[in-house]
Amino acid sequence: MDEDVIVSAEWLDEHREDPDVVVVDVRDAWEYDGIGHVPGAVNVPFDSFRGGGEEGMLPPEDEWAALLGKYGVDGGTTLVAYDDTHGVFAARFLVTALLYGHDRLRLLDGDYSAWMQGHETSTESPDVEATEYTVERPADSPLVTLGDVEAALDDPEAVVVDTREPEEYAEGHIPGAVNLDWKEVVDEETRGLKARTTVSEIFASKGVTPEKRVVLYCNTARRISHTFVVLRWLGYDDVAFYEGSLTEWEAEGKPLESA
Numbered sequence: 019m020d021e022d023v024i025v026s027a028e029w030l031d032e033h034r035e036d037p038d039v040v041v042v043d044v045r046d047a048w049e050y051d052g053i054g055h056v057p058g059a060v061n062v063p064f065d066s067f068r069g070g071g072e073e074g075m076l077p078p079e080d081e082w083a084a085l086l087g088k089y090g091v092d093g094g095t096t097l098v099a100y101d102d103t104h105g106v107f108a109a110r111f112l113v114t115a116l117l118y119g120h121d122r123l124r125l126l127d128g129d130y131s132a133w134m135q136g137h138e139t140s141t142e143s144p145d146v147e148a149t150e151y152t153v154e155r156p157a158d159s160p161l162v163t164l165g166d167v168e169a170a171l172d173d174p175e176a177v178v179v180d181t182r183e184p185e186e187y188a189e190g191h192i193p194g195a196v197n198l199d200w201k202e203v204v205d206e207e208t209r210g211l212k213a214r215t216t217v218s219e220i221f222a223s224k225g226v227t228p229e230k231r232v233v234l235y236c237n238t239a240r241r242i243s244h245t246f247v248v249l250r251w252l253g254y255d256d257v258a259f260y261e262g263s264l265t266e267w268e269a270e271g272k273p274l275e276s277a
Contacts, residue, residue: 020249021248021252023112023251024069024127027126030056030098030124034058036096042111043130044062044101045063046150050063056133067111076117077274080186083236087114087148087150089146092150092151095120096124097120097124100130104127106200106244110243112247113242125247127211133267150190161259172195176231179232180237181200181234182237183201184238188277189276191264194271200245202220203245231258233260234246243249
């Protein structure tokens, strides 16, 4: 996942018919069918890959492989995902793919509401030839443990970021963590991201800079995922995230801090 991870509607319109591109709509089926979708997009509803087992919020590996294979995805496929919620659910799809070893990933800047303002839509489902998808996990994963979060708190070259809403952060957070609500980088008018320089300044104002190791946590995997994707788009190389809960933090006898 690199600085090209976020793409414009114009880029998607130009590439959506490429044979090695699969456009993925992660909205519910009734939205995909009833409201319409990007022409050629397949529907992979969020709940179909929403995990919650032993590995944070990841779905079982075999279920993920079957899901991607159903839609003709292989290792050389570029996955382009979108939703209708500023990209936060689509980002989770892409991060799940990344954690299971897929690295050709793109997120639509904006969402379906933004797309349909100036681009063609469809209610027809594409014909897809299924494949056998193989999961090949990367050697290095951005997923970290509770111990890694603790280590980052003691490391002057690292910063721990809470991606929840300010009210949640104020009620209780990991001591030393800074708060950056994922929606701070979203432009409500365009439904996409704010300008790259503006987003960089927002992160820098919280002490989150490219020179530091960044460790994210939240109470929902999708919000972590959105911030992770944005940081990679900005060129941050060392970004990790913890998918455990603050309940687990407290269960280890570690206190929370309130604002």
